[in-house]
Amino acid sequence: MATSRVWEKLEALDARIIYLILWIVILLPFIYPIGLPVSIGPQALAYAKAIDELPAGSIVVVSFDFSFGGLGELYPIAVATLHHLFTRPVKVVIIAIWVDGPPIADMVLKELKPEQPPYNKKYGVDWIFLGYTPGGETAMAALGKDFWSTLPTDYYYKKSVSEYPIMQGLRSAKDVALLVSFETGTPGADEWVRQWYVPYKVPMIVGCIGVMAPTIAPYLAGGQIKGALPGLRAAAEYELIIGRKGLGVASADVLSTSHIVFVLFVIIGNIAYFMRRRSK
């Protein structure tokens, strides 16, 4: 009887104790780092390969399709991806389908400073930032057909895109060698595949929050998406591949502690559940 009470109590543990433990295991590794190695998976390798194999001079469209809620996972992915792109001799056109995209892209660009060494990329020639288009899937279709009239001005200077040399080679999705999209949900991969892959066969890679990972699996297997970074773990792997350690690698230890504690909670919860049932 008494033991069953213990299990019952353990099962009905005050949630605030769980919250407190989670706070502690996420704060501690930042103060006392463990530095566990991160093994690299095939998805991150495929993602990096898609960028490495771009021929010189090709145009890459990078779309920020996420809300602030996705910053935790997608910020490190975006920084690492743009770093990788800026170190390669390709032209980078940055856009956003989600309204939160431009200020986030701005944060990323402020951190990287593409005009300065080691990149030395010239704005308007090697890269450009065009800003946001409302309308979701409709906007993707419009961009695919005609960049110039869907995004007539750039984000920073509000000048006509026709004045920039980089835009002379980009009229429609047919001119795009690779689409990179950072996503938290809808509109996202489904819509890009429908509006860019199906009609124009634009190769695409995706950095997405973990929640989305299962739903893009069919596109990865079917070849519509060439590579993906699903979530923070993959971000850490990718940072190691390109040799620029950032927030992804910095989060590796916390990722371990938080996930292991999560699993422990599930195990304890199950033990309590079964013990209570047995002692009844």
Added chain:
Amino acid sequence: MAWFRRVEIPIAITIIFALIQVIPYFVEMGTAVEAIQDKIVRWSLVVGTGALLVGLASLLLIHVPRVTRRRTYWGYSLVLIIVMFLMAILGLPFPELGLGLTGYWFKFLYDNVLVPLSSSLYGILAFYITSAAYRAFKARSLEAALLLISGTILVLRNAPLGTFLIPQIADLGDWLYNIPNMAINRAIMIGGGLGAMVLGIRVLLGYERGYLRGGE
């Protein structure tokens, strides 16, 4: 009912605008038609911008009466209204006046209010998912057990410590992701795609009116 109030009018409009996008996609009609098709897509984007007005208006409809009638939490509602207008006005596209998306104060509010709030609110789910896992993720049945085991493997796979202690967990996790997960998502995707197709067809046939409901 006056003829212009009839529901057939919006249905006809929906059908026409949908057909404009569908037919020239399959049937060769020349570049002139495609140019018009493209223009209509961009035009409909402009029409769509007004939808935000609805968001603004519905917030005002809820919160203005709360303030004027001094209902519970009316002070918070007042804060909401002020912040909303402040943000919208600071972001007006007049850089000459120091306003606009790249303006100093708009960015100030964005960086220091909107970003911390939005991501912290989503971050709260980390706590809920843990407490819910503790309470609810129990192997009550065979199906729940299967979900639990495969889920736990994936959780361990995403933890560097998990792959460090048990290197095989990476391969196992990837297999679960690439085979069963991919296959069921593919089947569900095909089913969902068919559902979306049939929804589109229902619209084209004028049978789908769900989106027009409400009002009277």
Added chain:
Amino acid sequence: MSVALFGILLGVFFTLAVYTFLYKENPYSRFAEYVFIGAATGYGIAYDLDWLKGQWVGVWSKTIGDSIAFVLALLLSVLWYFRFSKKYFFLYRIPLAITVGTSIGLALRGVVFAQVLEQVRATAALKVVGVDAWTAFNNFVTMLIVVCTLAYFTFTLKQEAAFWKPVNKFARYAMMIGFGAAYGYTVLTRMAVFIGRVQFLLGIPPNPVEAKMFFPWVALILLGTLLGYDYYKKTKK
């Protein structure tokens, strides 16, 4: 205090104000909630207006015909507002019909390929001969799961034949294993977002380092006032 520093303090305050909700619903978390809704809506409006201005300057003001079309679109977009009118509700359906029609048309033509035929083709192309045994096994399992899950989601046949039972069981078990992946990745995302916030509070670059300075003090004040108030109420009783 400089404006930039004040901004960081605001960020720390709002982050912690949200998390006080974990203790219980309170004025700090409520304040954070309402500020968020207001700011997010205002922000969306600003972005749409900016985009509209860009469209006008960059595209639609070039010819008279385009200008008329643009003004017409703006007039139509004002009709959204009539959603709140009992009398003129029907007007709101016009812009709705235009946007829904276009987006359904666009989705319809894309869905057939991306979500249906490309996926059927990818499954139909799976081989079990001429490949190694492991690939053959995986291909066969994939094909089996896709077919059984598709069959599970049919509703208009009387499922009387004996084979339906194992097919449905298999599909359900496969789905549970597959959903496990969704579960695992959801945990990753939820944790990652919170980890991002902790990195901000601890001032880990590229976050501003000054946040570290404010974090303990703001946390102390918020928690102190909340716990203190509860303690005070308890002792008063």
Added chain:
Amino acid sequence: MDITPLLLQQIFKSGRVSGMVFLLIVAVSAAYFIRRGKAGKIPYLRKVPGLDAIDEAVGRATEMGRPVFCSHGIASIADATYGPQTIAGLAVLGYVAQLCAKYGVRLIVPVRQLVVYPIAREIVENAYRMEGKMDQFRVEDIVYLSGWQFGYSLGYMSLMQREKAGANIMVGGYWAESLQLSEVGYMVGAMQVSGTANIHQIPFFVVATDYTLIGEEIFAAGAYLSKDAAMIGSIVSQDIGKYISIALIIVSFILLLFGNDFIVKMLRW
């Protein structure tokens, strides 16, 4: 083998013929079955098991003397991709309201979308009228909580705790709140039936609630309960699309055993 696209490419676009044919088959069958349904010939539709669970949940709440909660997700009905989930949820609401009116148990409907509010009210009101129990209909129990996702979720959770929900039926489009709602529902001891087509939320419903309608089952349930000819006809034509898909996969599988990749190629026409 590649003659067909050559012949057709004057009129049709190459690479899009297979899609057009598939679309036409589904479209024609949808039109046919919807029209037939409207004429009164309703096709057979399998009853989804979860529907019995709804009866049981309402029954249990009645025995316990606690209210029934029934929600239809957080998607707008006007949304081109998620709207149908809300429509299915509202069909379930109609059924639940009828049961509640019959058993005389209190029904609480938390609403997130302003657009949906009048529709939900009308549905519940109709159900009570049909059962002749208009005196028991309480308009204040159809509650608009908040347009903001977590505001809605917070309101829903505290409402369930305050009113001690006996049953909680959630069918429609749910996102991150799925976990919060089902956790609180479990804590207050409500029997819970859930259903959503948002794949990423199904796991949380499956483990935390007593019965879950998975994916498209919610549309079938909605059609079954509403007896709406257009909805049932659509399900028949979707099934036809699935039979074609299954047939293509299996036939191609057999052909590939003999090294013939005709079907794989055909799908690229």
